[in-house]
Amino acid sequence: MKSLEVEGLTISTVAPLIKKKKISPVDLTRAYLERIAKINPLLNAYLAMAEEEALAAAKKAERDIAQGKYRGPLHGIPFSIKDNIATKGVTTTAGSKILADWVPDYDATVVEKLRAAGAIILGKTNMHEWAKGSNSINPFYGTPLNPWDTTRIPGGSSSGSAVAVAAGLCLSSIGTDSAGSVRNPASLCGTVGLKPTFGRISSFGGVAGTGGYTVNHFGIFTRRVKDCAFVLNQTAGYDLRDPLSSDEPVSNYMKTLGTSVRGMKIGVIKGYFDQCIVSEVRHAFDDALKTLKALGMKIQEVVIPHIDLVPAAQAGSTRPEANSDHDCYLRTRPRDYSPGLLYSLIAGLLTPAPVYVTAQRVRRLICEEFDEAFKSVQVIVAPTIFSPAPTIDECNRGYIEADGKRINLADRAGNFLTRYTIPFNVTGLPDMSICCGFSSAGLPIGMQVVAAPFREDIVFQVADAYESNTEWHTRNPPVQ
């Protein structure tokens, strides 16, 4: 029997067919497993497969649906999970040598919720070592490759998740984001990537040391905005096991999809997002603004007076928070880190305590400034990354050449690949990256849509309106 063609499928198109029993969850799961077996050796998106468990879950889904026990739009839908999120009985390495053999005996809350919704967990996705970087060049497990051009990075740290979704190796993936680790690879791989408000999705089950406590968020990868709303509906909510999760009521994120954005106001922050931006990204972003304007939205400039302090506030928060979880390994297995990460962790040990506290105070100031901005606009939009995906060689040498000049990929303020995303980790604001164009080399370009705390409904409304009026999301990467 010819297997199901899964490339280009979306949750929105598959879920109704599963509900009507026109697609079998078992056939669907088998088709994804077959495609992974064929494509994954080219892309290195998955680190570990859970084939037996996935097929058992698919058979159960099929039985339940046959008995009239359809659980909703994630029932029978194949997912992948970033390898720093605990999955019972499946290795969870965090992309590290240190945890190479760790098999959790519990599921993260988000995994529990997905399983309860009937989702099928196919396997665990590759990532930057300990989620501490955005190029995902991983010396222990190999580098995941961008499906649009395999000489290029897919971004990170949730690289495997973005590659898997973009290349049709699952329908959705769960990642984590403490500096842009969902939005950055979503942008470079041309998928939807949502980092919801801080605390919106429980972080219980995230591997300690893979993200600062107060800047880390669990996030969602899908191919469509609507698909992402399905997943957030199932995964959001307060969790007793995560004291930093929020008890704000969970909306139905489908409600605003397809509703008009006419008359809504968009804020554009000048200055910060102009740093180093390459002309192709600038043009794609400007065109996206024109599209939003044509939909009846009004564009105005907003000012965040202390936004230039974001890199310092981010680093001053993340380094001490993440370091606190590495102390035991630094004392016992320091040479099981890659050299670059080891050096930065040691440097992090010398961050003075007043830096941490002052960073938290500056963060409140910046939150107040965004709060003020959201009194006059409903969303803020910005490019997700200053450039399309660099090559692996460019990452290794530390710079790209664009617009006739050399642009370094990092400076003392950190990594340029996360410069545009960290303002929304420092503030915890909900932020979605969607594809807003392609470079002349055929590489995706991303745009961030940001709203006030817990207004994911507005993020979905605007992102869906943009997606519905453009065709970027219909393209598929060339990998077959």
Added chain:
Amino acid sequence: MKDAVRRLNDEYKFNLTDKEIDIVAQQVEEAALLFQPLFEVDLSGVSPLTKVDKKVIKSVAKKDTK
């Protein structure tokens, strides 16, 4: 700064080479420059951020605290 790195090296038994100590010390010096502007902001009346709320709780107005 190199002395601070060397003390850590002894305490944690990293066995860093001199070249590695230089690399780490340079990173610490760069970080200090990055963090310096945080201390130049007037933060009187601004408390640390601990959790994101739907409505940002305004800090006490600075003019009231001076």
